[in-house]
Amino acid sequence: MATRPEIRHMGRVADLPCVLCGQQGVQVHHIREGQGMAQRASNWLVVPLCPSCHTGPLGVHGDKTMMRINKMTELDMLAKTIEALCK
Numbered sequence: 001m002a003t004r005p006e007i008r009h010m011g012r013v014a015d016l017p018c019v020l021c022g023q024q025g026v027q028v029h030h031i032r033e034g035q036g037m038a039q040r041a042s043n044w045l046v047v048p049l050c051p052s053c054h055t056g057p058l059g060v061h062g063d064k065t066m067m068r069i070n071k072m073t074e075l076d077m078l079a080k081t082i083e084a085l086c087k
Contacts, residue, residue, distance in 0.1 A: 006043035016084050018050035019077045020066045027054045031074040047077040 002010070010028050018026050026048035030041040049060060058065035060074075067073070072080070 002043050010043055010046055012085060013046050013048050013081060016048040016081065018053050019047050019080050019084075020053040020070050020072065021050060023050040023052075026050050029054050029060060031078055033074040045078060047074070047081045049077075 014026060014028050016026065017024055027050070028046045029049045030043070031045045031047060032041065053059045053066045055061045057063065060067065067077075
């Protein structure tokens with residue numbers, strides 16, 4: 001179960017535009033890099049992704065084309081998210 005600070009953090013991330021395409025109306029994606037198959041990342045390790053970049057065929061849960069086009073890994077997306085939150 002998420003703590004209040006984690007819920008606030010995920011809400012702040014959800015207010016950001018998509019980290020890959022810049023669209024508004026995002027879903028919060030828990031990064032998978034460094035996690036085991038059945039493990040979910042911490043609620044602090046989340047990035048904003050629009051539905052297309054998140055679960056679409058070219059998205060993070062698809063063939064990852066959008067990540068390749070933007071030359072970004074999940075850790076790059078996390079760094080960009082943290083940077084946006086600090087502005």
